[in-house]
Amino acid sequence: MITGPRQPASPPPPTAADRSRLRQFGSAGGGPPTGTGDRRLTSARRAFAIAGIGVVIGLLLDAPGLHKSAFNQPAGWQRTVALDVTGGLEHVSHAVYLDRPRAALKSALGRSHDDRIDTNIDIPVAAAPSSSAAVVGSAAGQSVTPPRVAFSPAHPLRVWIAGDSLVVSPGYALLNDIEHSRSIKSVGGVDGQIATGLERPDVFNWFTTIRAELKKLKPSVVVLSFGGNDDKGYMTGLPKDVSVTEFGDEAWAREYARRVGGVLDLISRAGAYTVWIGLPFTRDPAQSARFERINAVAAQEIAKRPRTAAFVPTDLLLAGSNGGFSQYLMLKSGEMVDARAPDGVHLSSAGGQIVAQKIVEQLYKTFDLTSWRHRSGQVAASG
Amino acid sequence: MIFPTATFTIFFLIVMPLSWLAMPHVRLWRIFIICASLVFYGWWDWHFVFLLIGCTLWTHFWAIRISRATQESQRRAFLTVALIGQLGLLGYFKYFDFFVNSSHNVAHAAGIDLPDWTRTIVLPVGISFFTFMAISYVVDVFRRELRPAGLLRFGAYLTFFPHLVAGPIVRGSELLPQMKTPRNPRTVDSSRAFFLIGTGLFKKVVIANYLATHIVDPVFAVPGAHSSPEILVAVYAYAVQIYADFAGYTDMAIGLALLLGFVFPQNFNSPYAAGSLQDFWRRWHMTLSRWLRDYLYIPLGGSRKGKLRTTFNLMLTMLLGGLWHGAAWTFVIWGGLHGIGLATERWFRERRGASSRQRHLWLRRLATFNFVCFAWIFFRSDSLALAWQMITGLFTRWGEPAPLVTASVVIWIAVGIGSQYLPARIPEGVMARLSRLSLAWQSLALGATLMLANAMGPQGVAPFIYFRF
Numbered sequence: 001m002i003t004g005p006r007q008p009a010s011p012p013p014p015t016a017a018d019r020s021r022l023r024q025f026g027s028a029g030g031g032p033p034t035g036t037g038d039r040r041l042t043s044a045r046r047a048f049a050i051a052g053i054g055v056v057i058g059l060l061l062d063a064p065g066l067h068k069s070a071f072n073q074p075a076g077w078q079r080t081v082a083l084d085v086t087g088g089l090e091h092v093s094h095a096v097y098l099d100r101p102r103a104a105l106k107s108a109l110g111r112s113h114d115d116r117i118d119t120n121i122d123i124p125v126a127a128a129p130s131s132s133a134a135v136v137g138s139a140a141g142q143s144v145t146p147p148r149v150a151f152s153p154a155h156p157l158r159v160w161i162a163g164d165s166l167v168v169s170p171g172y173a174l175l176n177d178i179e180h181s182r183s184i185k186s187v188g189g190v191d192g193q194i195a196t197g198l199e200r201p202d203v204f205n206w207f208t209t210i211r212a213e214l215k216k217l218k219p220s221v222v223v224l225s226f227g228g229n230d231d232k233g234y235m236t237g238l239p240k241d242v243s244v245t246e247f248g249d250e251a252w253a254r255e256y257a258r259r260v261g262g263v264l265d266l267i268s269r270a271g272a273y274t275v276w277i278g279l280p281f282t283r284d285p286a287q288s289a290r291f292e293r294i295n296a297v298a299a300q301e302i303a304k305r306p307r308t309a310a311f312v313p314t315d316l317l318l319a320g321s322n323g324g325f326s327q328y329l330m331l332k333s334g335e336m337v338d339a340r341a342p343d344g345v346h347l348s349s350a351g352g353q354i355v356a357q358k359i360v361e362q363l364y365k366t367f368d369l370t371s372w373r374h375r376s377g378q379v380a381a382s383g
Numbered sequence: 384m385i386f387p388t389a390t391f392t393i394f395f396l397i398v399m400p401l402s403w404l405a406m407p408h409v410r411l412w413r414i415f416i417i418c419a420s421l422v423f424y425g426w427w428d429w430h431f432v433f434l435l436i437g438c439t440l441w442t443h444f445w446a447i448r449i450s451r452a453t454q455e456s457q458r459r460a461f462l463t464v465a466l467i468g469q470l471g472l473l474g475y476f477k478y479f480d481f482f483v484n485s486s487h488n489v490a491h492a493a494g495i496d497l498p499d500w501t502r503t504i505v506l507p508v509g510i511s512f513f514t515f516m517a518i519s520y521v522v523d524v525f526r527r528e529l530r531p532a533g534l535l536r537f538g539a540y541l542t543f544f545p546h547l548v549a550g551p552i553v554r555g556s557e558l559l560p561q562m563k564t565p566r567n568p569r570t571v572d573s574s575r576a577f578f579l580i581g582t583g584l585f586k587k588v589v590i591a592n593y594l595a596t597h598i599v600d601p602v603f604a605v606p607g608a609h610s611s612p613e614i615l616v617a618v619y620a621y622a623v624q625i626y627a628d629f630a631g632y633t634d635m636a637i638g639l640a641l642l643l644g645f646v647f648p649q650n651f652n653s654p655y656a657a658g659s660l661q662d663f664w665r666r667w668h669m670t671l672s673r674w675l676r677d678y679l680y681i682p683l684g685g686s687r688k689g690k691l692r693t694t695f696n697l698m699l700t701m702l703l704g705g706l707w708h709g710a711a712w713t714f715v716i717w718g719g720l721h722g723i724g725l726a727t728e729r730w731f732r733e734r735r736g737a738s739s740r741q742r743h744l745w746l747r748r749l750a751t752f753n754f755v756c757f758a759w760i761f762f763r764s765d766s767l768a769l770a771w772q773m774i775t776g777l778f779t780r781w782g783e784p785a786p787l788v789t790a791s792v793v794i795w796i797a798v799g800i801g802s803q804y805l806p807a808r809i810p811e812g813v814m815a816r817l818s819r820l821s822l823a824w825q826s827l828a829l830g831a832t833l834m835l836a837n838a839m840g841p842q843g844v845a846p847f848i849y850f851r852f
Binding site for chain 2: 038039040041042043044045046047048049050051052053054055056057058059060061062065066069082101102105106109168172175176179180186189190283327328334335336337338342344348349350
């Protein structure tokens with residue numbers, strides 16, 4: 001129902017007799033008064049009872065979703081309490097069949113998986129890239145620059161863009177940039193999932209998603225941005241013998257590197273190349289420092305795989321004249337642009353364009369995207 | 384804190400009974416509701432609580448001075464100081480960087496390079512709403528339409544959490560009298576409150592979010608990659624999205640206020656059923672429209688100073704109304720388009736007389752709706768370049784496939800627009816029936832609505848569009 005009905009007149013102030021009742025929190029006496037449009041007005045106590053009981057019913061009907069939400073919360077006492085409460089609710093809800101309507105609705109919407117908690121990290125065991133993975137070149141030794149693989153309108157470079165919310169702005173700007181390119185084609189658009197990352201597969205399992213999308217979309221290049229929500233010391237899906245308690249320490253770095261490396265290997269084994277967008281400076285210096293730590297781990301993993309992945313740093317690219325965070329950036333043209341979103345973390349469309357430009361440069365550097373023009377010119381000339 | 388979250392639900396279930404328990408002692412209630420509202424506001428960033436307190440104290444101080452001043456010149460001077468402070472606050476947080484940036488680029492185009500004076504200012508949530516309420520309060524006191532309230536009552540009025548971050552823009556004359564005496568705990572309009580909360584939740588969480596993620600965001604981000612049918616449907620989808628998002632929020636705000644015993648003014652009245660632009664502005668964000676009318680358009684002279692001046696007043700009001708929504712040229716153009724539209728409509732009306740209003744209602748509704756949708760393109764686009772791409776894309780790629788135009792998208796758009804033509808008696812009837820149900824059935828209806836919105840909505844909560852205004 002979208003229409004907004006008319007407002008009723010303001011209720012009258014209470015009489016002296018009402019005042020004594022007020023102290024008992026609105027217990028109504030006599031028959032129920034009516035309001036505008038034949039509505040029965042009620043006592044505050046009854047309204048609160050409806051709200052309270054309604055919320056409890058809502059909690060029971062929504063218990064599986066709430067339990068997943070609780071599971072997805074950042075580590076801390078609130079999560080522990082929320083898990084205990086929603087865990088109990090889920091048991092009760094299941095026992096009295098109140099979770100069935102939600103399950104049926106989700107099933108009808110084709111979203112049965114929504115309430116499933118998935119912490120499985122399915123990545124290749126070996127961290128090193130396989131020899132068959134290289135799509136960029138066939139040179140055996142890394143000292144030799146591999147020949148660039150050529151793409152053309154008949155065989156375009158297929159680009160898939162994915163990651164957390166930080167990928168959205170540069171991702172769409174990249175789509176704009178490649179829109180008129182005949183040798184580059186977007187597949188799957190921009191898959192930017194808010195509040196996700198590699199630390200918490202329970203929130204959104206990127207490992208499963210990437211594997212599935214690689215199979216479905218068959219991209220030649222995957223542009224990724226991760227880490228914006230990974231500056232916490234809490235991870236799910238840890239191997240049995242691994243424990244991570246603090247962000248940035250050795251155990252964290254080892255596990256995070258395993259996940260970054262796993263994603264890179266997953267992609268390279270599917271025959272695709274990865275362009276990893278580094279994290280920018282943010283308004284909060286402490287967050288910037290954490291992002292630098294994540295960048296270091298990602299860059300290190302990518303450096304181990306120079307033939308199948310490239311790292312595009314954005315911190316200095318989007319830094320102001322002070323070398324740190326800046327909302328506004330002066331372009332080479334002298335124009336000043338608002339490069340960041342109001343939250344001081346994400347990029348504006350202008351900021352996204354700056355990063356997208358770098359990604360395009362990286363694509364042209366890594367792949368041969370122009371020689372088809374000469375070849376088609378020769379064909380035309382000889383024809 | 385935003386409404387459709389577990390945190391707010393817990394907050395409200397604590398605040399509601401305590402508010403009613405404190406109600407008989409009005410001073411205690413005012414202190415309580417101010418504290419609760421500051422907690423609500425500070426949940427986002429506690430630093431800005433001081434800004435809200437500062438705005439409250441500043442406005443109260445000058446309102447008292449204005450009311451006590453005996454000479455007209457003194458009253459005017461005090462009003463000017465009060466407005467400078469309030470507009471200065473809004474100007475600094477919302478427009479400083481925009482004007483510095485724009486000046487820089489204009490100067491650069493003229494061959495002059497100015498230094499970078501931008502300050503990277505964080506925009507406090509809801510600042511446009513509470514400063515507009517503060518402005519209307521001092522102006523009403525100056526006009527002697529309102530007697531200044533005591534600090535606690537005024538503080539409760541300005542910080543009252545249901546309207547604090549995204550309106551409606553409630554006037555002092557509407558809310559302050561309600562806060563003078565305890566509200567009657569026997570006459571809570573709970574069925575209307577729960578109806579508004581439930582429908583508001585559904586509009587925001589289900590309709591607005593679905594359309595945003597499935598067509599609006601992808602198309603407006605890269606118009607060049609989409610066909611004309613997709614662009615056209617995305618524009619209509621955005622019209623429904625912004626309505627469902629904003630009207631959904633204010634419905635919830637009105638409903639929550641009702642549960643605490645307070646009546647807020649209506650903010651939306653089926654705006655897409657409007658038969659003219661003037662009619663549209665009487666139905667869309669009604670509390671802002673009347674604010675602009677009473678505190679800008681009429682003081683400028685309204686329609687009393689000749690045709691040319693009326694057109695100028697309309698244009699200026701709509702341009703500033705556009706700028707109120709955000710510090711960007713796209714908003715200015717959006718406001719300008721509405722200004723031109725309103726002035727043109729006025730011109731036609733004067734030539735043809737009032738009788739023309741009665742004719743071709745459906746045609747005029749169609750024209751009004753499409754004009755409003757066209758203007759939304761500028762409102763939603765991140766830049767003028769993208770808005771232009773949207774407009775050219777509307778006409779140039781009709782033969783291409785439109786995979787984003789799915790049956791679900793079309794159904795939600797149809798629901799969003801079609802429901803605006805429902806007779807008012809239908810929701811009134813639903814509310815009346817709801818009010819006659821037993822406590823158990825009402826609770827069940829509320830619980831089922833919560834489940835539906837949660838299950839059909841996306842995982843997590845997307846922010847409201849109007850928060851950034």
